[in-house]
Amino acid sequence: MINESSLSRELNEPQLAAVTTIDGPVLVIAGAGSGKTRTLVYRVAHLINSGVAPESILLLTFTRKAAQEMLWRAGRLINDSCSRVTGGTFHSVANMLLRRYGSALGFAPSFTIIDRADAEGIVNLLKSSLQLTANRKQFPSKRVIVNMLSGSVNKARPLSDLIYEDYAHLSEYAEEIVRLQQHYQSFKVDHGLMDYDDLLVNWRRLLAEVPAVREEIAERYRYLMVDEYQDTNPIQADIVRLAAYRHDNVMVVGDDSQSIYSFRGADFYNIMRFPEIFPGTRIVKLEQNYRSTQPILTLTNDIIRNAVEKYTKTLYTRIEGTRRPQLYAARDEKAEADFVVGRINELRREGVALHDMAVLFRSGFHSFKLELELGSHGIAFEKRGGLKLTESAHMKDVLAVLRLLVNPFDTLSWNRLLLTIDKLGPKTAQKITAILAASSEPVAALAAYPGGKGWQEGVNRLVQLFTRLLEHEPVPAALCDIVLDWYQPVFERLYADDYPKRQKDLEQLRTIIASYDDLQRFIDDTALDPPEADLQAYHEDSEALVLSTIHSAKGLEWQVVFIIGLADGRFPHASAFPGEQWEEERRLLYVAATRARQRLYLSYPRELMGADRRFNRVSMSPFLAELSPASYERIEPLPPGGDWLAVRPMPSTAAAAVKPVRKKKLALEDFSLGCRVNHPFFGTGTVRKLNAPRSLDVAFDRHGLKTLHLDYATLNLVDG
């Protein structure tokens, strides 16, 4: 039981107002680090405490992990597991409801959720079958097309309008793209596939078009809470409105300055409109920051002060601290990485744990150089927003089989499996899948398909696999074993060079599957919330530095935060042009900087490698340039007394001094199999293979097998 006095000790005045409001719409406008999560947690606890049934609460958060975490905390507060509260993302809740009520809209509950890669696969298939590329060279890439299709759904605008406004440079292809969209839609319907956008669109349809279901849902979930409301799109706003049409018990929490997802349709005007849509809304503002020290807050307020936005709020804090954020202008990316590594080592000596520090950046590849440096210094790190376990090729092969068990008309998976067969290529695979999709019994149709010379055997094995699976009891773990049994030889042939490494992933998959007793649930979960590739990520106590894109760092905080790559052209992203996109990039920087509790380091390289391996000088990000110089401290390129200079490995300044003493380039003939070499980054290694004309494979003692090009790598022979 929460008692009222502990409540008022923990929460401030405005939070208390939000928490204890039992009925009616509430809008909480909250700054970064102001205790949004805490407010929601207490609200859940308070509701249950006052006799509201947990089943009637629906908590929508940005990630599924956030929902779990909140419910766990609320459970601790009131001595109840809160496990009967429904919590998750819009997408996962949509999935649950559509499985239950989807028949009212006329679709089978066996649909498969597809991710971005699947969507790109479909677009590719259609692109070639519609012959859209016949006479065109510059037809937009499938990634761009998927973005456009999704954007048009999320922004609730016809595709052709979107093309002429947001993608004007592609307008000459408008007709083809619209045609592609139509085919894409019917392809999904025909094959029982549903993408992320469909989940939301169909949830809204369910509420808008089927009164009985709307009634049932509104009756059941009498309390609705939405976190990160600034990241919802118009569809999601509609869903909230429709789902609460009976009771209006909605509490949304958001910060307009942290809206960073407009590229996928999020519209922070949802926050401004909320009071109009729900008349009688109580508005609560949280302006006290519980996270960062004043100097950090001064800087972040300064960042957002330059926004053209109208809704200004200035955060204040009571947390002591005098250390100003530091700005470091590095000579190049290597020097920037050295700076970060040096500071990290220093901080560790002062007693800061590695997992209390994070490095944030705009785009995934901005951290490549740093990853290399961290590796050679033996600093463990964990990259967020990188490749997920289920995104690697071998994982998808296994998942394709499991997906077909649930939805035999999933053409994408058939296609994928057929391609694993030797001597069977894209053309044949397409021919076969077309027949399978049209038949009522795909497996039987596959067995009956007249085989070709080289690949009949492979098809037979596939048919056998499915016969075995269908005979077996549908216990996920057992099914998985059968699949792995079939997959082993395929896998060893396909990934001959590095299959031992990938095998570990498969074992991990096996353990994950074992914890499920329903195959459908497993498939849904992997599509909606892919497990991380790192085993370490599962252990809270893992001692690893976090590297993350800013987008993936949303809602998190660390004691020490580095933001790297703050150069013109990197941040804001080169293709963001002034206007709303520019503003979003600024908010992105704001989000990044507000992740820091105690210390904040900003850095940028003054030299970057451009398109064709030429170095260009770049200046600092315009967002930094417009800040008041008093809000940060500049560090000179060579800080005095920094003993991290001593730990610095062989400086690549050899390149600067190299002009007069240029060493003779070694030719391939100078190396032989098995000879020992030295490399400035990777250290010593043994030559394993010589490739024509100027590259060779070297097995490094500390970094494994690498292929190097003599034109770029500076290798030296090691004597003895």
Next chain:
DNA sequence: ATCGCCACCGTTTTT
């Protein structure tokens, strides 16, 4: 006509 292999290029952000 189709498949497999090699070399090269470019990389926003994501539920």
Next chain:
DNA sequence: CGGTGGCGAT
């Protein structure tokens, strides 16, 4: 790393 395009082999 993943997608693509050219080329030789089947």
